[in-house]
Amino acid sequence: xxxxxxxxxxxxxxxxxxxxxxxxxxxxxxxxxxxxxxxxxxxxxxxxxxxxxxxxxxxxxxxxxxxxxxxxxxxxxxxxxxxxxxxxxxxxxxxxxxxxxxxxxxxxxxxxxxxxxxxxxxxxxxxxxxxxxxxxxxxxxxxxxxxxxxxxxxxxxxxxxxxxxxxxxxxxxxxxxxxxxxxxxxxxxxxxxxxxxxxxxxxxxxxxxxxxxxxxxxxxxxxxxxxxxxxxxxxxxxxxxxxxxx
Amino acid sequence: xxxxxxxxxxxxxxxxxxxxxxxxxxxxxxxxxxxxxxxxxxxxxxxxxxxxxxxxxxxxxxxxxxxxxxxxxxxxxxxxxxxxxxxxxxxxxxxxxxxxxxxxxxxxxxxxxxxxxxxxxxxxxxxxxxxxxxxxxxxxxxxxxxxxxxxxxxxxxxxxxxxxxxxxxxxxxxxxxxxxxxxxxxxxxxxxxxxxxxxxxxxxxxxxxxxxxxxxxxxxxxxxxxxxxxxxxxxxxxxxxxxxxxxxxxxxxxxxxxxxxxxxxxxxxxxxxxxxxxxxxxxxxxxxxxxxxxxxxxxxxxxxxxxxxxxxxxxxxxxxxxxxxxxxxxxxxxxxxxxxxxxxxxxxxxxxxxxxxxxxxxxxxxxxxxxxxxxxxxxxxxxxxxxxxxxxxxxxxxxxxxxx
Numbered sequence: 001x002x003x004x005x006x007x008x009x010x011x012x013x014x015x016x017x018x019x020x021x022x023x024x025x026x027x028x029x030x031x032x033x034x035x036x037x038x039x040x041x042x043x044x045x046x047x048x049x050x051x052x053x054x055x056x057x058x059x060x061x062x063x064x065x066x067x068x069x070x071x072x073x074x075x076x077x078x079x080x081x082x083x084x085x086x087x088x089x090x091x092x093x094x095x096x097x098x099x100x101x102x103x104x105x106x107x108x109x110x111x112x113x114x115x116x117x118x119x120x121x122x123x124x125x126x127x128x129x130x131x132x133x134x135x136x137x138x139x140x141x142x143x144x145x146x147x148x149x150x151x152x153x154x155x156x157x158x159x160x161x162x163x164x165x166x167x168x169x170x171x172x173x174x175x176x177x178x179x180x181x182x183x184x185x186x187x188x189x190x191x192x193x194x195x196x197x198x199x200x201x202x203x204x205x206x207x208x209x210x211x212x213x214x215x216x217x218x219x220x221x222x223x224x225x226x227x228x229x230x231x232x233x234x235x236x237x238x239x240x241x242x243x244x245x246x
Numbered sequence: 247x248x249x250x251x252x253x254x255x256x257x258x259x260x261x262x263x264x265x266x267x268x269x270x271x272x273x274x275x276x277x278x279x280x281x282x283x284x285x286x287x288x289x290x291x292x293x294x295x296x297x298x299x300x301x302x303x304x305x306x307x308x309x310x311x312x313x314x315x316x317x318x319x320x321x322x323x324x325x326x327x328x329x330x331x332x333x334x335x336x337x338x339x340x341x342x343x344x345x346x347x348x349x350x351x352x353x354x355x356x357x358x359x360x361x362x363x364x365x366x367x368x369x370x371x372x373x374x375x376x377x378x379x380x381x382x383x384x385x386x387x388x389x390x391x392x393x394x395x396x397x398x399x400x401x402x403x404x405x406x407x408x409x410x411x412x413x414x415x416x417x418x419x420x421x422x423x424x425x426x427x428x429x430x431x432x433x434x435x436x437x438x439x440x441x442x443x444x445x446x447x448x449x450x451x452x453x454x455x456x457x458x459x460x461x462x463x464x465x466x467x468x469x470x471x472x473x474x475x476x477x478x479x480x481x482x483x484x485x486x487x488x489x490x491x492x493x494x495x496x497x498x499x500x501x502x503x504x505x506x507x508x509x510x511x512x513x514x515x516x517x518x519x520x521x522x523x524x525x526x527x528x529x530x531x532x533x534x535x536x537x538x539x540x541x542x543x544x545x546x547x548x549x550x551x552x553x554x555x556x557x558x559x560x561x562x563x564x565x566x567x568x569x570x571x572x573x574x575x576x577x578x579x580x581x582x583x584x585x586x587x588x589x590x591x592x593x594x595x596x597x598x599x600x601x602x603x604x605x606x607x608x609x610x611x612x613x614x615x616x617x618x619x620x621x622x623x624x625x626x627x628x629x630x631x632x633x634x635x636x637x638x639x640x641x642x643x644x645x646x647x648x649x650x
Contacts, residue, residue: 130648
């Protein structure tokens with residue numbers, strides 16, 4: 001008898017912004033505040049950056065501010081190059097950010113002050129997690145869910161989950177592995193480079209990957225010379241070809 | 247009522263609204279401000295009230311009453327909070343408190359959550375009667391005159407939390423400070439779709455020619471909205487392009503300076519037949535809607551701004567917008583993507599000319615602007631945020647709240 005599959009319940013994510021009351025007007029002040037600010041604020045400015053739907057010129061708020069407002073292009077690139085998912089804790093991330101700024105300040109100690117109003121304002125969020133009202137019991141249902149949910153739901157399950165679950169995995173991959181026994185699919189999912197896509201870009205990749213897997217489940221492996229997702233579909237197994245059925 | 251927003255507002259906002267409505271069902275919410283008509287605060291409250299009631303929350307809106315001296319003083323406070331030097335005497339502060347004391351006797355301030363809007367009713371906190379009290383500041387207080395800001399803060403710091411429209415307005419107040427942008431209602435008379443006939447009727451009534459490019463600014467007649475700067479920009483544009491200028495605004499009962507500024511504007515216009523000054527009565531929503539939909543280019547050339555909701559109104563209608571880079575305007579206008587931000591009369595004139603000469607750019611930016619508003623500046627999002635703040639305060643400062 002088949003064992004019952006644990007369904008995947010899509011959750012929705014929403015947040016309200018809260019000010020810490022702290023602001024930096026120079027690079028040195030930014031460095032000191034990054035070193036001292038609470039974890040929630042650091043999390044917001046680095047991990048929640050993707051929720052803003054920016055074009056990916058930068059990968060976190062600190063890189064954006066140093067690039068756009070301070071016009072310190074090299075530092076901005078170095079801060080953008082920090083992969084927050086490579087760290088096991090916020091304190092490791094904090095140390096990496098501070099180290100990059102310290103090295104830059106050693107080379108360029110003269111920091112200019114920005115105009116009033118252009119400072120870096122440290123914020124944090126209060127987050128709400130609630131059911132999106134969509135449950136998937138198999139990959140086909142999951143595919144419909146991924147197409148329907150809001151970007152913030154994708155953020156919660158795919159980006160935020162990496163921090164929540166310790167950086168190694170995300171909610172989708174974990175479900176593929178534990179409930180559907182699809183380890184390879186989970187591996188392919190985990191291999192997406194989060195920084196190279198917007199959330200909507202990630203959605204497209206997930207959809208393509210799942211569509212390929214659903215086809216494979218239905219018809220078996222793709223034939224020679226055919227690529228999944230190339231619009232030509234997959235050859236039908238012989239049992240479905242007229243005259244060759246069992 | 248809430249169901250009417252399905253398909254217009256983002257799904258995530260709608261779902262959370264329903265969830266919070268379930269959690270807060272039957273509880274009471276009170277808004278207090280100082281005017282029932284004119285300005286963005288009154289406008290959004292008129293629309294938000296039925297929405298909250300429809301969610302099952304007992305919502306009321308009270309308006310404080312004051313004499314001419316009170317509103318003269320609070321206008322000065324408003325200006326000082328936006329950075330203008332003003333002299334507020336001890337007597338004036340005493341009167342401010344006394345008017346609030348009288349209002350506290352008159353009004354029922356009992357509710358599970360109370361939002362006090364802006365400085366006029368801020369001292370009501372001294373008469374609180376249970377519930378969570380939140381001070382909602384709609385003003386650009388990024389660089390206030392300290393001698394006015396500090397006495398006001400004595401009251402504001404006593405609230406359970408504050409809400410500001412933009413992060414840079416927030417102050418170290420010793421309690422939770424939330425950042426919540428205001429919003430527009432896509433279904434209101436001011437923003438709903440209009441028929442061709444409805445638009446033509448409004449233009450005919452104001453004798454505005456429908457066949458000439460129209461540059462428009464809709465705002466109170468207030469120096470911070472820079473109506474004279476708009477006229478200067480229009481005069482520069484006129485050297486290159488044919489156009490008319492329409493300046494339209496409604497008076498507000500809590501703004502005694504409006505008439506003075508209006509007279510300055512009329513004097514400055516002199517006898518230019520292509521400039522139309524429209525002093526619209528309160529609730530001229532359909533007229534403003536029709537003007538925005540008829541405009542070729544719309545300006546919000548503010549020098550100081552709390553948020554500048556007219557920017558979102560215009561973007562929702564898919565129209566090109568040029569705004570001063572102040573207050574909440576840069577949050578709405580992503581420069582070069584959903585419109586243009588300007589810092590001078592010359593900048594405004596240059597961007598007007600660009601729009602008048604590039605219909606493709608107008609269309610592209612207009613479409614992006616509408617989607618930007620849909621995602622960030624609709625009333626459903628703001629209502630959701632207010633209820634979220636209330637619910638979060640009752641959860642005792644948790645960063646992550648699960649609702650099942």
